């Protein structure tokens with residue numbers, strides 16, 4: 001049965017035009033004027049865009065002695081409610097666990113997904129087994145991105161030698177390394193010092209992770225990626241220090257992508273100084289929220305193109321879980337939600353204020369991720385042959401964000417009370433209407449895994465250049481005898 005989205009304005013990363021969009025068999029089959037289908041979705045006054053891609057989520061993540069509360073069921077339901085039609089989550093081996101073994105666990109969790117999804121693989125320890133299994137992860141499983149934590153010392157953190165080894169392996173496999181860039185050693189020392197001085201509240205979390213620790217780690221990761229001859233994706237860029245490193249690297253011709261989060265773009269550090277412990281602890285995440293100067297830097301990066309994709313790092317813990325850290329901020333599970341709010345918040349605070357054009361918005365919420373992660377134009381596009389993952393956004397529709405009406409399983413929302421303008425009228429996931437006139441009609445298990453190909457053009461270009469400029473011995477005719 002075909003569906004036609006009629007009378008809307010198609011907005012992609014590079015074009016804006018009036019057209020109807022015909023969908024059949026889960027794909028876009030025709031784009032043009034006066035199309036007809038078995039079912040009509042009226043998009044009058046709306047923008048017809050590629051569905052959002054959130055390149056960074058943690059659903060049912062084992063972390064800090066608990067599991068994040070949104071799983072693939074509630075998490076992807078929240079995603080669809082907010083116009084996101086694909087999430088990319090992280091398979092996270094425990095130290096000592098094989099990559100394929102961990103992947104099996106994430107395969108099991110994700111069977112309940114309402115929308116399509118893919119995985120990044122985390123490198124949380126290093127060994128010959130990890131080295132060997134990386135090949136199967138890329139070639140057999142279609143997972144071409146490997147995440148490295150430079151923070152969370154004693155848990156997920158890897159050291160520079162492990163980073164270098166893994167980045168080199170990524171280069172060989174045509175994969176892309178990603179980093180959580182914070183200097184974990186310094187964070188651990190600062191945290192201990194703060195606790196010893198009686199700073200045990202949630203504000204201690206922000207004090208323990210100043211922008212400098214992020215800037216230093218970002219510079220270090222960029223250097224290591226350059227030495228290994230591989231591109232680099234920096235997750236949750238929260239401050240000018242890190243953005244500056246990325247900007248400089250890009251100006252030097254390095255292939256480095258930066259991902260700001262909607263939380264860092266719209267919420268600031270004052271949240272941690274709230275008198276209500278719960279309020280502050282609910283907003284504890286790494287890196288922490290920053291001040292206005294850093295926020296402006298992130299917006300500037302999106303405008304100028306030095307930052308590429310807006311994500312959420314959705315990792316939602318309930319208030320009860322956050323309370324594990326009463327009396328010791330280092331025990332507050334790190335993470336916040338945002339899947340349902342990313343698109344309305346970015347539209348409101350980005351397009352609504354003139355900081356972003358609608359085309360830049362589509363690039364940041366969908367197309368850039370699809371291109372970097374090598375699933376474009378199947379995802380991130382309104383093109384014939386693309387998956388019919390479509391957001392029909394009504395720019396006049398408003399709501400006040402509230403935990404009382406959200407899909408997420410947790411009991412609060414960090415954007416509580418924000419007025420947003422620009423909400424989904426329809427959301428299609430591979431042609432299935434999951435949001436109909438603003439009402440949810442989800443289908444558990446509809447989501448499918450999106451396999452990705454390695455060896456994008458960027459990796460090829462980098463390895464050609466690396467080979468051309470590799471150190472070579474100088475050919476000499478007469479070599480002097482060795483002196484004694």
Ligand SMILES: NC(=O)NCCC(=O)O
Pocket residue numbers: 058180284285286287313315334335336
């Ligand atoms: N960001 C955060 O605080 N929690 C999720 C895990 C991570 O991405 O660091």
Ligand SMILES: [Zn+2]
Pocket residue numbers: 180235236286287
């Ligand atoms: Zn992180």
Ligand SMILES: [Zn+2]
Pocket residue numbers: 056057058313315
């Ligand atoms: Zn994360």
